[in-house]
Amino acid sequence: MLTYTVRRLIALIPVLLGLSLIVFLMIRAIPGDPAQIILGQLATEEAIEALTKQLGLDQPWYIQYFTYLGDLLTGDLGESIKTNTAINQEIWPYLAATLELSFCAMLIAIFIGVNAGIISAWFQHSWFDYIAMILALIGVSIPIFWLGLMEQWFFSIQLDWLPTSGREEVRNPVTSITNIYLIDTLIQGRFDQFVDVLRHLILPAFALATIPMAIIARITRSSMLEVMKSDYIRTARAKGIRMFWVVYKHSLKNAVIPVLTVIGLQTGLLLGGAILTETIFSWPGMGRYIYDAISARDYPVIQSGILVIAFIFVMINLFIDLLYAAIDPRINYR
Amino acid sequence: MTQSPVLEVRNLETSFVTKDGEVTAVDQVSFTIHKGEVIGIVGESGCGKSVTSLSIMKLVPQPPGKIVGGDILLNGENIVGANEKRMREIRGNEIAMIFQEPMTSLNPLFKIGEQMTEGIKIHMKKSKKEANEIALKMLKLVGLPRAEAIMKEYPHQLSGGMRQRVMIAMALSCNPEVLIADEPTTALDVTIQSQILGLMKELNKTLQTSIMMITHDLGVVAQMCERVIVMYAGQVVEEAKVGDLFKNPKHPYTQGLLKSVPDIRGEHSRLYSIPGNVPKPGSITKGCRFAERCEFAHERCVMEDPVLFMEDGEEHTVRCFLHEKRREVS
Ligand SMILES: Nc1ncnc2c1ncn2[C@@H]1O[C@H](COP(=O)(O)OP(=O)(O)OP(=O)(O)O)[C@@H](O)[C@H]1O
Ligand code: SF4
Ligand SMILES: [Mg+2]
Numbered sequence: 001m002l003t004y005t006v007r008r009l010i011a012l013i014p015v016l017l018g019l020s021l022i023v024f025l026m027i028r029a030i031p032g033d034p035a036q037i038i039l040g041q042l043a044t045e046e047a048i049e050a051l052t053k054q055l056g057l058d059q060p061w062y063i064q065y066f067t068y069l070g071d072l073l074t075g076d077l078g079e080s081i082k083t084n085t086a087i088n089q090e091i092w093p094y095l096a097a098t099l100e101l102s103f104c105a106m107l108i109a110i111f112i113g114v115n116a117g118i119i120s121a122w123f124q125h126s127w128f129d130y131i132a133m134i135l136a137l138i139g140v141s142i143p144i145f146w147l148g149l150m151e152q153w154f155f156s157i158q159l160d161w162l163p164t165s166g167r168e169e170v171r172n173p174v175t176s177i178t179n180i181y182l183i184d185t186l187i188q189g190r191f192d193q194f195v196d197v198l199r200h201l202i203l204p205a206f207a208l209a210t211i212p213m214a215i216i217a218r219i220t221r222s223s224m225l226e227v228m229k230s231d232y233i234r235t236a237r238a239k240g241i242r243m244f245w246v247v248y249k250h251s252l253k254n255a256v257i258p259v260l261t262v263i264g265l266q267t268g269l270l271l272g273g274a275i276l277t278e279t280i281f282s283w284p285g286m287g288r289y290i291y292d293a294i295s296a297r298d299y300p301v302i303q304s305g306i307l308v309i310a311f312i313f314v315m316i317n318l319f320i321d322l323l324y325a326a327i328d329p330r331i332n333y334r
Numbered sequence: 335m336t337q338s339p340v341l342e343v344r345n346l347e348t349s350f351v352t353k354d355g356e357v358t359a360v361d362q363v364s365f366t367i368h369k370g371e372v373i374g375i376v377g378e379s380g381c382g383k384s385v386t387s388l389s390i391m392k393l394v395p396q397p398p399g400k401i402v403g404g405d406i407l408l409n410g411e412n413i414v415g416a417n418e419k420r421m422r423e424i425r426g427n428e429i430a431m432i433f434q435e436p437m438t439s440l441n442p443l444f445k446i447g448e449q450m451t452e453g454i455k456i457h458m459k460k461s462k463k464e465a466n467e468i469a470l471k472m473l474k475l476v477g478l479p480r481a482e483a484i485m486k487e488y489p490h491q492l493s494g495g496m497r498q499r500v501m502i503a504m505a506l507s508c509n510p511e512v513l514i515a516d517e518p519t520t521a522l523d524v525t526i527q528s529q530i531l532g533l534m535k536e537l538n539k540t541l542q543t544s545i546m547m548i549t550h551d552l553g554v555v556a557q558m559c560e561r562v563i564v565m566y567a568g569q570v571v572e573e574a575k576v577g578d579l580f581k582n583p584k585h586p587y588t589q590g591l592l593k594s595v596p597d598i599r600g601e602h603s604r605l606y607s608i609p610g611n612v613p614k615p616g617s618i619t620k621g622c623r624f625a626e627r628c629e630f631a632h633e634r635c636v637m638e639d640p641v642l643f644m645e646d647g648e649e650h651t652v653r654c655f656l657h658e659k660r661r662e663v664s
Contacts, residue, residue: 125397230438231433231435231438231439232438232439232440232441232442233441234393234433234439235433235439235440235441235501236441236452237393237425238391238393238425238426238430238431239425239426239452239453239456239504240421240422240423240424240425240426240427240453240456240457241422241426241452241453241456242422243418250441250444253443253444254441254442254443327443328442328443329442329443329488329490330442330488330490
């Protein structure tokens with residue numbers, strides 16, 4: 001298992017190289033001269049030239065790429081043009097906000113999606129099954145921004161149950177330690193703030209969770225139906241095992257592999273969706289960070305921001321691949 | 335045999351709801367099994383053997399399946415109407431079952447030891463450690479070498495024959511009174527097949543477990559069973575002691591089946607096979623279900639339903655008009 005993990009990690013190197021190259025070239029493909037845009041229409045020739053040099057943009061693109069790559073390898077994500085701060089230093093609060101939101105959303109999506117799928121399969125053709133699958137069908141086709149706005153309108157404006165936006169009560173701000181507010185408030189024993197942070201999380205997390213939840217529910221159901229027809233499930237029942245355990249132990253473990261695959265893929269889409277959701281809910285995360293960087297033509301931030309998100313996606317999928325091997329003894333991981 | 339039977343099935347009727355309406359897969363099937371007895375149930379594919387056994391365990395997939403009528407008496411207790419809780423006590427504990435496909439009958443993601451001990455822990459209320467010991471003892475009893483190691487292995491690490499031994503060990507671990515073996519050797523090659531049958535016969539002797547052996551191989555019946563029930567299209571068409579049946583088969587279908595067994599002395603060089611196919615369940619509503627393929631079929635056979643006629647005292651019954659007269663005689 002350890003050597004398998006190491007091998008899989010080594011196999012990631014070309015993936016990450018390719019990824020960095022694609023992101024790099026994508027940014028270069030944005031039309032316009034960055035120096036000109038940063039300095040504005042009235043800038044002098046000299047000023048533009050000086051800035052171009054300072055940014056290293058006078059070099060051929062491959063030299064620029066290798067310089068960038070070299071920096072990345074030493075863990076240097078570059079420097080923001082706008083704030084003149086190392087991205088390493090300023091990115092974490094944004095990243096933490098996105099991770100907190102995405103993690104909660106994925107937890108909701110997995111918990112509700114997997115259970116709805118299991119129960120639908122267990123009680124196939126029951127009213128629960130029909131209603132869950134109709135909801136799942138609606139769920140996959142709902143645009144996130146529309147859902148987000150509807151949630152705000154209904155739960156915040158009409159019912160006034162939950163805050164419309166933001167991450168915390170402005171008048172009662174969280175003192176950040178890790179920047180993961182659920183953890184920070186707990187460490188400090190500020191349960192009032194913990195509840196407040198949770199209340200802020202609910203709407204964006206559900207908006208973000210809806211599509212993956214629906215997809216996970218559907219794939220879990222079909223995978224479970226397939227498994228529950230198999231001979232070994234009949235054997236388990238013939239042993240006199242409770243149906244609950246036949247379903248949640250014997251069937252689920254066999255049905256979970258396609259579900260994991262979907263969870264991996266959905267996590268990527270969810271990170272993308274987070275950017276949209278963050279805009280709607282004024283969530284101070286990576287979406288906001290990159291969005292602001294795009295407006296300010298802060299190329300290093302755009303570039304490194306996207307790369308960090310892509311890196312997380314790749315790592316999650318590696319983790320899921322390792323999970324397969326841990327679950328299924330037939331997978332040869334030597 | 336004067337003892338009361340361990341398992342008595344009376345007029346069992348199981349049907350499936352299909353596109354073509356409700357179809358009766360098992361029709362008025364009756365038989366009994368006594369303590370320590372091995373009975374055989376034979377018949378071509380699709381005649382309802384598996385559905386009969388799954389009905390006894392109440393494991394017929396429902397829907398579409400459903401037990402429509404009849405009684406299943408386990409030591410005198412009618413379990414047709416038993417609730418799920420009672421059925422869980424029965425399954426694996428009083429009646430155990432092994433299946434045709436050893437390759438797919440064990441859960442691929444759990445170690446043999448875990449799958450073996452599960453039932454023991456539930457039914458015999460044993461601790462994990464005690465259950466492990468029982469499982470180990472059973473694996474040794476079914477003749478598996480290196481039983482300790484196998485406990486920690488996964489099914490894919492074992493051969494088909496070994497897996498079937500594991501299935502047998504698992505089925506017998508809670509001392510069931512009846513073991514239903516649904517074609518336990520069909521998927522295995524010939525040498526392994528005879529080893530497994532030998533093992534089952536031996537365990538039947540030592541543990542006094544009654545066995546209901548489902549097969550479409552009359553050779554298996556000859557080797558294993560004391561009594562045999564021949565099924566055709568969901569019905570019992572003949573029941574007799576094995577010796578009687580082989581010496582003196584009465585139903586034209588049984589005669590056909592026997593002719594299709596290759597003779598050991600090689601006197602028949604060609605295998606006889608009964609012309610035609612098993613009718614689809616539900617396609618025949620009136621008359622003898624074998625009429626289409628029967629060389630003795632006469633007018634009455636398609637007009638009336640033959641019932642089971644008894645012959646030679648109480649031991650040999652047959653569902654065929656040709657044998658009706660003799661009943662009147664006796
Ligand atoms: N799930 C099901 N849905 C609909 N019909 C079924 C179902 N299972 C069994 N049947 C019907 O019951 C009939 C008897 O099937 P069964 O499996 O008992 O045959 P069998 O005698 O065990 O055959 P084989 O030797 O192939 O195992 C089949 O012909 C089929 O039409
Ligand atoms: S009842 Fe008629 S058709 Fe049926 S087996 Fe007897 S002779 Fe043949
Ligand atoms: Mg069968």
